[in-house]
Amino acid sequence: MPVGGLEVDDPGEGDLRWLLKGDWTTRAIPAFEPAPPAPSRRPVRVTVHAGGLTALDTGGALLLQRLVDGLGGAGVQVGVTGLAPAHQRLLELVRSRSAAAGSPVPPPAPEPRLEALGRQVWRHLAEGWALLGFIGETTSVLARAAVRPARFRWRALLATLQSAGVEAVPIISLLAFLIGVVVAYQGGVQLRAYGANVYVVDLVILMVLRELAPMIAAIIVAGRTGSAFTAQIGSMKVHEEVDALRTIGIDPVELLVAPRVVGLVLALPLLTVLAGLMGVAGGMAMAAGQLGVGFHDFLQRAPQAGTLSSFLVGMSKAPVFAAIVATVGCFQGFRVGMGADSVGRHTTMSVVQAIFLIIVADAAFSVLFGWMGV
Amino acid sequence: MTVRGLCFAHGERKIFDGVDLRIARGKVTAIMGPSGTGKTTLLRLIGGQLRPTAGTVTVDGQDVHQLSREKLFQLRKRMGMLFQSGALLTDLSVFDNVAFPLREHTDLPESMIRHLVLMKLEAVGLRGAHGLMPRELSGGMGRRVALARAIALDPMMILYDEPFTGQDPITMGVLVQLIRKLNDSLKLTSVIVSHDVKETSAIADYIYVLSGGKVVGEGSPEALGRTSSPWVRQFLQGLPDGPVPFHYPAPDFLGDLLGGGSP
Numbered sequence: 138m139p140v141g142g143l144e145v146d147d148p149g150e151g152d153l154r155w156l157l158k159g160d161w162t163t164r165a166i167p168a169f170e171p172a173p174p175a176p177s178r179r180p181v182r183v184t185v186h187a188g189g190l191t192a193l194d195t196g197g198a199l200l201l202q203r204l205v206d207g208l209g210g211a212g213v214q215v216g217v218t219g220l221a222p223a224h225q226r227l228l229e230l231v232r233s234r235s236a237a238a239g240s241p242v243p244p245p246a247p248e249p250r251l252e253a254l255g256r257q258v259w260r261h262l263a264e265g266w267a268l269l270g271f272i273g274e275t276t277s278v279l280a281r282a283a284v285r286p287a288r289f290r291w292r293a294l295l296a297t298l299q300s301a302g303v304e305a306v307p308i309i310s311l312l313a314f315l316i317g318v319v320v321a322y323q324g325g326v327q328l329r330a331y332g333a334n335v336y337v338v339d340l341v342i343l344m345v346l347r348e349l350a351p352m353i354a355a356i357i358v359a360g361r362t363g364s365a366f367t368a369q370i371g372s373m374k375v376h377e378e379v380d381a382l383r384t385i386g387i388d389p390v391e392l393l394v395a396p397r398v399v400g401l402v403l404a405l406p407l408l409t410v411l412a413g414l415m416g417v418a419g420g421m422a423m424a425a426g427q428l429g430v431g432f433h434d435f436l437q438r439a440p441q442a443g444t445l446s447s448f449l450v451g452m453s454k455a456p457v458f459a460a461i462v463a464t465v466g467c468f469q470g471f472r473v474g475m476g477a478d479s480v481g482r483h484t485t486m487s488v489v490q491a492i493f494l495i496i497v498a499d500a501a502f503s504v505l506f507g508w509m510g511v
Numbered sequence: 512m513t514v515r516g517l518c519f520a521h522g523e524r525k526i527f528d529g530v531d532l533r534i535a536r537g538k539v540t541a542i543m544g545p546s547g548t549g550k551t552t553l554l555r556l557i558g559g560q561l562r563p564t565a566g567t568v569t570v571d572g573q574d575v576h577q578l579s580r581e582k583l584f585q586l587r588k589r590m591g592m593l594f595q596s597g598a599l600l601t602d603l604s605v606f607d608n609v610a611f612p613l614r615e616h617t618d619l620p621e622s623m624i625r626h627l628v629l630m631k632l633e634a635v636g637l638r639g640a641h642g643l644m645p646r647e648l649s650g651g652m653g654r655r656v657a658l659a660r661a662i663a664l665d666p667m668m669i670l671y672d673e674p675f676t677g678q679d680p681i682t683m684g685v686l687v688q689l690i691r692k693l694n695d696s697l698k699l700t701s702v703i704v705s706h707d708v709k710e711t712s713a714i715a716d717y718i719y720v721l722s723g724g725k726v727v728g729e730g731s732p733e734a735l736g737r738t739s740s741p742w743v744r745q746f747l748q749g750l751p752d753g754p755v756p757f758h759y760p761a762p763d764f765l766g767d768l769l770g771g772g773s774p
Contacts, residue, residue: 373601381598384558384670385612385660386588 141165141197151181158189161197183208188219198224198231271468275398278390290396297400301362305408309357313345313412316353317419320344325428334428338438341420346447350413352499355458358405359491363466366397367487370470371480379471389471398463405459406452413451450511454502458495465491512557512668512700517566519549519556526552528724529566539694539701541711544721545746550704551595553721554670557702558592559583571667588616591661591669595676597653599645605632605656606641612663631659635689651682655689662693668700669693675707683707687714708747712736720746 141161146154159165185205193201208215220228248256282289324340370393373379382389424430430438469487473479514532518525526549534540544550555561557568559575568575570586578586599608609628613619619627632638635655645653654674661669671690675683691714694701705711712718712732720728720735720743728735728743735743745753 376601377594377596377598378600380555380560381592381594381600381657383560384587384590384592385615386584387615388584 153183155183155185156189157185157187157201160192161190161201162192162194163196165192166196166200182214183216185215185217186219187217187221187224190219190221190224193224193227195227195231198228199235202228202232202235267472268465268468271471272464274390275394275464275467278388278395279398282391282395288391289399290392293392293396294400297397298404300365301358301401302404302407305358305361305404306411308361309354309408309412310415312357313350313353313415314419316349317341317345317416317421318423319419320349320416321420321423322427325423329428334424334430335434335438337420337424337428337430338435339442341417341424342439342442342444343447345416345420346413346444346451348451348499350416351409351451351454351458352495353416354405354408354412354455355462355495356492358401358408358459359462359466359488359495362401363462363491364484364488366463366466367469367473367484368480369393370467371473371483372477374471374473375475375477375480393470394463394467397467398460401459401463402456405462406455409452409455413448446511450502450506454499457498457502461494461498462491465494512568512570512702514557515567515569517553517556517568518564519552519561520564521552525724527556527563527566530721530724530726532719532726534700534702535717536700537694537698538716539691539703539714541703541705541715541718542721543705543708543711543718543746545706548721549724550706550721551672554592554672554702554704557670558587558590588612588664589667591664591666593654593657593661593669593671593674595673597645597650597657599648599653599657599660601645603645604641605637605643605645605648608645608656609641609660609663612660616664627663628659631663632656634662634693635659636685649682651678651685654678654686658689658693662697662699665697666699668702671701671703671705673705674703675705675710683710686710690714708749712747722746 141157141159144156144158146156148154185201205215205217217228321337321341324344325334325337328334328336328340370379373393379389379393382392421432421435424435425432466487469483469490473483512532512534514530514534517527517530517532519527530553532540532542542550542553552561556563557570557575559568559578562576570590573582573586575583575586599605600611603611606628609631610624613624613627617624629638629641632641635658637652637655637659640648640652640656645656648656658669674686674690678686687710690701690703693699703711703715712735715732718728718730718732718735719726722742728738728740730738735747738744738747741753744750
């Protein structure tokens, strides 16, 4: 590729000759821009000789036009000779279009901070309002299903129980066991310093049954089931399947949401029981291994450690958490717009929102149970 | 079906500004217009999925947007709709997709459903494909299965959303014939929304041409072919420049500077 160039020939008396050489193309321009070298004195007339030009594209033509215009603007007479007809046409095209394009559009000014904050708040409020509407719609569908159970999608419910419940057993068991181990170990080290080893029982039972089991189960379910709800409904939305259901005369909330919500409200409490059992088992194993509190002692101490009330408190949270995860998951699925990237974005939002709301609800429960003195 | 004085706005942007349509029973009516004129939106308005800002849509004597939810769902059972993508339920087989509306809305015994489904699939020439999953079908076959599903409940009307888009010539020919044949043999009323001029003109009894939220031309295909309207002429003959400009309107420089546009 012969690199483009511009040679200035100065025979004197204010007459300059510019000789264009080689390729004036978008890729070759960076090699010789900025051009041309400033003449030592002000020229009166410039003649551009394009005979040596081997290639010209829109980038080169634009550069040439700018150079010519720049000279013209400085009051210099400019003439172009020796342009091939094709190059001539290209130059004219670029000239006519660059006039139409006008001044370059400046990048939009960054939004003022206050306005951005306001928009953000407004968006969240609108989202919250839409979620509220969705909860209402789901509730009314569930109420109708309660009156007419034959209309309920039992098979979809079983599928939800299988995928959200049964298939989550291994991961929840393992994680809950490990959490029990961690709680017993971290607490046990402190208790041993005071010789109060046996209180590890109270610690494990209170922490695991009351707080951690419902929370861990709900968060795992939000991650593996809530996100799946969003992705399933979202991809149906993208493929117009949700619209197709409506035109067939089926309420998508009835078909897609109701069985998922009911399924999760049934599955999560069971998973919470499992998580509680496994967590306590993990704590027992650790207590026996590290703190010298054997299984027998552990179980004997357990009833005095408030096991029943902790268990009931923990269990009362599970259905609420389940409703949060399922509703948010389905809601975000219906918020999916056009395009596959929207599915991914809403899936992420579903998990983040669900976990956020779970923790808010847990805090609310703590306050509530504090009032009730449980 | 009649549409009277229909207006609809998407936020600030007006999509329809007083559209009047009359769709005759038993005929194939086409609604044409360039991309982005809101043809799909019009179908959604007719199906009651969207609410117009003004005007009425009357189907079979009922005002779609005044109906209760129950009544609307009843009405929708009598309106089949064919989506651009086919919109088959991906986790059901071809057979189950066609059987879906029957199972949902009727208490027919399974043997009867089987007969009906195979009959509908035969009508679209895909009885042999009843065991396949939607992902195993080509685009044209998917649309034909969706068509079989749309006629599963013997609707009085079918709405087609861009039935020809992105199909090869043979598939287009098949679809064109099918739509005409089904319309005539099942005594349907068909509404086709499309921008494929040749195919649509071949089967439509009456054509409405939409642009800029208004009806700019109407008539039988022959009558439209002789039109003097420069707009309709540009659309039907596919001229690149004319009343519809080649250039997308560029933002006003000052307006852009002041940040008037959307962020």
